[in-house]
Amino acid sequence: MPSTAVAAPPAASAFMSNSRSGSEPKAAADGPSSTHKNGVAAEKVKEDPAQGDAEENDAVASLPPRKRARWEPRRYLESPTPPPPYNRGVEQEAAFHTAAFEAGLEPRRLRKFSQRRTVDYFGSMALFDAHRITATNPRMTNFLKPSPHYCAELLPPSAYRDPSINITTICAQTAVNKIKCAVNVARWMPDGRRVLTGSSSGEFTLWNGFTFNFETILQAHDSPVRSMQWSHSGVWLISSDQNGQVKYFQQNMNNVQLFEAHRESVRGLSFSPDDGRFCTVSDDQTVKIWVFDQAREERVMTGHGWDVMCCDWHPTKGLIVTGSKDNLVKFWDPRSGSNIGTFHGHKNSVQACKWSPDGNYVATAGRDQMVKVYDLRALSDIYTMKGHRKDVCSVDWHPVQHDLLVSGGFDGSLHFWSTSSSTPETALHTIENAHDSGIWTMSWNPIGHILVTGSADFSTKFWSRARPGGGDGKGHEEREEGGLAMGGIAAPPVTRSGEWGAGVEDFIPGFTSNLPTSTSSYIGGQSDSSTFLPPGLGAGHRQPGPPPSMGGGGGMMMMGNNPPVAASGANRAPPPGQLRRWGGGGGGGGGGGGGGRW
Template sequence: MSANINTNNGTRNMNNSHERPPNYNQNIEQQLASQEKKTAYRRTVDHGNNMGRWHVIRSLGIDDQPIGKVRPESSYLMDLLPSPAYASNSVRHNKNNAVVLDTQTKFVHLSSNKAKHSINTVKWTPEGRRLLVASHSGEFTVWNGMTFNFETIMQAHDSAILSLKYSHNDDWLLSGDQSGVIKYWQPNFNNVNILNGHNDAIRDIAFSPNDSKFLTCSDDSTLKIWNFNNGKEERSLVGHHWDVKAADWHPDLGLIVSGSKDNLIKLWDPRSSQCITTLHGFKHTITKTKFQKTGTKRLLASVSRDRSCRIFDLRAMRDIFVLRDHETDLSCVEWHPVHASMITTAAYDGSMIHYVLDSHISENSIKNDSTNSSTSSAEPTHKIPYAHEKAIHALEYHPLGHLLCSAGADRSARFWSRARPNDPMALQDALYTNDKVGAWYYAVNNNINAVIEHNTPSNTTSTLTPSAGSDGSSSFVLPGLNNLTNNREANQNGFGSIPGLRGH
């Protein structure tokens, strides 16, 4: 019987050998297209490589990466460590502003649904593997946090979802919609409770430090404190005279902040329901207010439609920074989860600006005399002028701090990461030049953070370009260092005032 089976198999193989392969009848264009499709790389951001390298370095007893370890060359990407490696701590207080190495400046991916709707809020799942997007249609859309692929979609609310919040213990998710409904969700998106919280839209939700209570604010001009276990209202905070657009509960202290359309920011005691103080610095609607997430946790950031962002110090009870670098009204603000001094603001024109607050200390902030009450202003660390085509409604950092997600009225969620060292096309993306034609987001970078040579004639020459000084002598201007002033000794040696070169 085995001989018959072998004979039959041999006959079948001989017959198949005379058949043409299925791809033989395809023309050359189809074959090339299929080959290109197989070799296409999936966009991904793998945080495991530099995280593993960081743990190996720490196991060797090296806790601090010296400045200059990462050189302006793409191969030094392997020396770029994860966000916690550059965090300030008791040993290193932002040494040499190493936090600037961890600024999210490079566009990674654009994610949008087939049936597109405006996005009001986004949240990373607590473990950081997925991104949850809540749209104006009341749908939850889940995207993969590493490959940015679509995973699932579900109808969560009957009206627009305006607020999302995970509990501190990562076990629960709360969502609030435009009709005032609050829903409890488990991590697997099983809906277990529904509350009719307000008579109008719920703009923000925040948990108490121990997750036993949560806070909601609404366009009905009130804030409410709820018992999480039984879903009953415990207190109502009344004092605003118009819609309450933003609120937050301090992660450690018994302190609540709220921002309203009446241009006021109020600090509340959640135990007595009393307003502690009112801040009158803004001249228009407050759109978002948030407590500092890490570090001392004693700063409060608020943005308003008067085009300003104010950083309020809870210890000194005054504004220490007023940031006015946007050209239009500000829509949202977000603290970095690892770097206590880094903050990101976004505006209604689709622009984003990163700040490092302790990178510059002006003379006004050093003076302690009572006659000078002026606040200082930090210089923008990085600006992305055309991050979105319309207003940005949400900013959310990955729990590890290596990714930033932004979403808004242009009905898309966009991911941002750190750029490779010395990427010549870093500032030539459509997000910086506004050259957005067709599906431009597919042409930005086929491989994540890929370094693509700039082939324009202007870059065929050396990157060191001579320029004439004020005294007629020639010097060299390096890209990115043109804000440094030249001196005579440096010009005589043929270089600008570049730190560390000393004319050699």
């Protein structure tokens, strides 16, 4: 009895304390042994916190993988997949074999090595994130110098205020399907890694957005695809065809809905800001509003006198703009279905219309060879851009630079415009022969560094920004015939030209005379092409001759990969031809020595 009375109070006190706090009497239920163990563990943790953390980590590590708590991205743009590592060893091996063949050490030439061209933005985004820590305003952005060495410092389009930097003037790749047919519509995937195109054969083609190679193709429609649009959430894709049908697709291209929206071809689609509704326009002269979840027709709006060619829903408001073959641009209220404005600016059919990302302007393109920009706040056209020689087929705004506009013509030309320039009605840049036929569609990458265009010439082209120094990324392929020559890798053996070394061949990799990024500067009478060297280091400045006390020896001075330069007191230039021999000159302590023998 005494021992029982002594052992009871701990359990009873624990039970009472747990009952007062509203918790279960875990210590009493587990028994005295568990209470003792918990107390010992608590003392150990109190004495050594690091040991307690280690035990907790071991306990978590012992759990199966499906029960471990790990962080996962909640949005599709939070966890980009980096590109594969760049294999420079293959290039070095190709350069070695090419040099050996030119030297006569290899019996046959290997096939030309060509690295697949890639336009990547991961490096520029990482550089921009690091730059934003120190740059408090856009004025602190470093200006790029016109040199290929500054390609690595090219930032994403959002880092620049000048729209001319974000003009895509370089054709990075031309993609063509095996089944050649016109490309009617092209749209980037929501993550910006792939491009989806719809053709006149009713097929969807998926292209890689980095290396621009073909990925997959599927038969989506039985008739030519006329339009497609991603929802703002990036979950759903709707498309229409020549037969008047509308289809719903998921991101994995799984078709989940099909219905007939119009009696004739559906020319345009556009989602509302909340993705709850979308509008369609057709050759039957009507504009319809649909409830997306129910695939139900909500309202029909009439007012155009001919085929309705295009439509676009305002990015933030309940306002729809449409263009038709009756030369009219109309604004509609989707809630009441009434026409709230009509513009008669075009003299021919309106083929494309697009709201700016900020929602203040709308651009329209017509067969009258004009691009018009309307201001929503003033309800009037403020710019009339004339520069196309034929019909204007497509138009699109830059997703980041809201004042940059691009238009495509029926003659295959691309025109870039800026509403913030001093002459907004004059094109900033024009590419006359971008395609061999009319440009039916165009779409910017969500980041804004690549433009994709689709044409009736059966091709899909990817356009990227120009590189610093005027390079387009093809220089190393055009200059070198036998292999490759990139930064840090020797060019193939060539024959030098000029009076310094005519007829002399180089074949050792790394010691050639035409490195692709050579900015050599040697002492002598040669001119220096580098404009970034400080005074005194260029070739235009001669190094003073040796003092009279040292004499004028007939020595030889060499710097880097440059030819030998005389260092005599007269500093005379050598005659043309190959340098055969360099003799030693005499000379005392007077006015320099004699010259050598050539």
